[in-house]
Amino acid sequence: MTITLDLSRRSNALPGKKRLTGLSVPALKAELEAMGLEPKPASMRARQLRRWIHHFGVTDFAAMTDIAKDLRAQLAEKFELDRPDIADHQVSRDGTQKWLTRYAPGIEGESVYIPDVGKAGALCVSSQVGCTLNCTFCHTGTQALVRNLTAQEIVQQVIIARDALAEWPSSNEDRRLTNIVFMGMGEPLYNLDNVAEAIDTISDGDGISIGRRRITVSTAGVAPKIPELGARTGAMLAISLHATNDDLRNELVPLNRKYDIKTLFDAIRAYPDLGNSKRVTFEYVMLKGVNDTLAEARDLVKLLKGVPSKINLIPFNPWPGSPYECSDWETIEAFAEVLNRAGYASPIRTPRGRDILAACGQLRSESVKVRASELRKQRLATEGSEAQG
Numbered sequence: 384m385t386i387t388l389d390l391s392r393r394s395n396a397l398p399g400k401k402r403l404t405g406l407s408v409p410a411l412k413a414e415l416e417a418m419g420l421e422p423k424p425a426s427m428r429a430r431q432l433r434r435w436i437h438h439f440g441v442t443d444f445a446a447m448t449d450i451a452k453d454l455r456a457q458l459a460e461k462f463e464l465d466r467p468d469i470a471d472h473q474v475s476r477d478g479t480q481k482w483l484t485r486y487a488p489g490i491e492g493e494s495v496y497i498p499d500v501g502k503a504g505a506l507c508v509s510s511q512v513g514c515t516l517n518c519t520f521c522h523t524g525t526q527a528l529v530r531n532l533t534a535q536e537i538v539q540q541v542i543i544a545r546d547a548l549a550e551w552p553s554s555n556e557d558r559r560l561t562n563i564v565f566m567g568m569g570e571p572l573y574n575l576d577n578v579a580e581a582i583d584t585i586s587d588g589d590g591i592s593i594g595r596r597r598i599t600v601s602t603a604g605v606a607p608k609i610p611e612l613g614a615r616t617g618a619m620l621a622i623s624l625h626a627t628n629d630d631l632r633n634e635l636v637p638l639n640r641k642y643d644i645k646t647l648f649d650a651i652r653a654y655p656d657l658g659n660s661k662r663v664t665f666e667y668v669m670l671k672g673v674n675d676t677l678a679e680a681r682d683l684v685k686l687l688k689g690v691p692s693k694i695n696l697i698p699f700n701p702w703p704g705s706p707y708e709c710s711d712w713e714t715i716e717a718f719a720e721v722l723n724r725a726g727y728a729s730p731i732r733t734p735r736g737r738d739i740l741a742a743c744g745q746l747r748s749e750s751v752k753v754r755a756s757e758l759r760k761q762r763l764a765t766e767g768s769e770a771q772g
């Protein structure tokens with residue numbers, strides 16, 4: 384595998400200037416204090432900055448009319464308000480959009496905007512580049528973990544989508560981006576600190592203002608972190624279940640060997656605020672001849688008894704070299720019918736963006752983990768050849 388270093392783009396290559404876009408209020412405050420502001424004014428300025436950056440979406444300090452001119456000039460000298468580079472942007476026939484964002488040289492991750500999902504449209508964000516879990520049906524699982532995304536990088540995915548949809552300032556009317564789902568690359572509960580900080584920023588009413596109940600975090604089942612996720616974020620919970628017995632789940636979701644179905648359900652029952660107003664979403668990928676019998680549909684109903692829940696049956700989305708096939712449509716409908724009769728409404732999720740590999744489980748980037756020393760060597764080599772050319 385190769386790694387390409389692109390140092391020709393201005394924003395990711397410029398040393399010295401720090402990007403403020405996507406930073407949380409506490410992180411903004413820390414930057415201002417580092418500039419020499421006292422805690423109190425730093426706090427006030429951080430809140431002003433967050434409103435300009437995350438409510439109005441400004442990319443220029445000159446627009447910040449309630450901040451004194453000389454402070455604006457100082458800020459512009461030290462900081463940037465630009466976005467990370469977009470290495471690729473594709474739009475599907477069905478309106479789904481996918482971005483491949485380059486956070487740093489060789490560090491790339493995907494996000495997907497899906498219209499007509501949630502209240503108006505949902506953005507599926509990544510929490511890691513690559514993944515450690517190796518679920519056998521998931522494309523991301525074939526890519527090793529490169530690194531966790533920072534809270535700022537997670538928020539930047541939302542900002543990039545907002546830019547493309549031209550939805551600044553944040554308004555509550557006619558928004559097309561109303562929901563966030565942590566269902567992109569990576570396991571959010573293995574990066575909970577950053578995910579929680581990102582959710583604080585995304586849900587901030589004076590900033591991006593997407594409410595916590597419109598934010599869903601999906602996990603393959605990191606049981607000990609599940610109640611903590613609820614307590615720290617107030618977000619909605621989704622569980623990638625995919626099997627109703629431990630033998631099969633051990634195979635499909637190897638994490639099950641660590642936290643089996645019983646342990647997982649004990650953790651789910653401890654999720655704060657579970658009740659009529661907060662339901663858990665269970666995702667179940669339909670794999671032909673693997674997990675799609677009617678007996679399994681009935682087992683699923685039994686398993687979910689007593690847990691306020693919704694079910695999403697996800698037709699398996701193939702990817703190059705994938706070892707499974709999607710269940711036949713009649714099989715999926717018959718499976719859904721069992722769930723319907725048990726009171727679960729419209730459980731089948733239509734695949735979106737398959738033509739641009741933007742559907743569930745199709746995300747993957749070419750990023751690979753490189754040692755810092757190797758990166759430095761490559762950077763020096765590139766800089767050397769650029770200086771000569």
Ligand code: SAH
Pocket residue numbers: 518520521522565566567568569570571601602603604621622623666668697698699700701702743744745
């Ligand atoms: N690691 C977290 C977040 C990723 S969510 C988790 O597992 O929940 C991605 C969702 O897409 C998960 O429900 C996953 O099981 C599902 N998925 C993965 N590969 C898929 C595929 N090829 N077709 C359909 N759904 C898939």
